[in-house]
Amino acid sequence: MIRRLVLVTLALTLVAAWPAAGQKQKQSQQKQAAPPKDETPLVPVADDQAVDTAITEMLGAWQIGDVEMMRKYYADNVIVVSGLWEPPLIGLDKYIQAYQRQRERVHGAQLNRSNSFMRVQGNEAWAVYQWVFTGEVDGQPTGYRGHTTLIFEKRNGHWLIIVNHTSLADAPPPPPQPTPPPPTKP
Numbered sequence: 001m002i003r004r005l006v007l008v009t010l011a012l013t014l015v016a017a018w019p020a021a022g023q024k025q026k027q028s029q030q031k032q033a034a035p036p037k038d039e040t041p042l043v044p045v046a047d048d049q050a051v052d053t054a055i056t057e058m059l060g061a062w063q064i065g066d067v068e069m070m071r072k073y074y075a076d077n078v079i080v081v082s083g084l085w086e087p088p089l090i091g092l093d094k095y096i097q098a099y100q101r102q103r104e105r106v107h108g109a110q111l112n113r114s115n116s117f118m119r120v121q122g123n124e125a126w127a128v129y130q131w132v133f134t135g136e137v138d139g140q141p142t143g144y145r146g147h148t149t150l151i152f153e154k155r156n157g158h159w160l161i162i163v164n165h166t167s168l169a170d171a172p173p174p175p176p177q178p179t180p181p182p183p184t185k186p
Helices: 002-033 047-064 067-071 092-105
Strands: 074-081 106-121 124-137 140-155 158-169
Touching: 047 067, 047 106, 047 124, 047 140, 047 158, 067 092, 074 092, 092 106
Parallel strands: 074 158
Antiparallel strands: 106 124, 124 140, 140 158
C-alpha cells in the first residue's frame, strides 16, 4: 500500500513536471532565438543632437562607473589626453584601466558640463565644453574645472569618440584685497 502510494505520488510529480520542463526548454529556445534589440530611433535624430546625446550618456556612465556603457561611446583606437602631465592613452582598454584606477580613489563624483558647442561635418564631428567636477578624492572633498574637446567619427551609424582631450583650468585668482590707506602723519 505504501509502495503504491509512493509510486502514484512519483508518477503525478513527473506528469506535473513534464510540461513545465518542456515549457522552460521552449522559453530558453525563444530567448536564444530572440533577435537583437533594435536601437534605431523611430524618428531620425539630427547628427548634432545624436552627438550631444552621446556626450550626455557617456558622462552619465562615467559618473556612475558603468564601464560597459562607456564602451558604447568610445572607439577601440581612441586617443585620450588627460589634464595631467602624462603621455596620452592610446586604445580603449588602456583608457578603461586608467579610469578604473582613478575610480577607486573617487567617491560621490559629479561632473556638470556647460557651454557646449558641436560641429558636424559628414562622418566627423567635434565638440567642446567646459565642466565642473565635485566629489571626494582619497577621502578629501575636492573640485576642479576644465575644458574637454571630443572628436567623433560615425561608424556603422553610431557616433564614437576617437579623441578625448581634457584640460584642467586654473582656479580664478582670488579677488584683490583692498589696500589699507597710508598712515596719516600727525
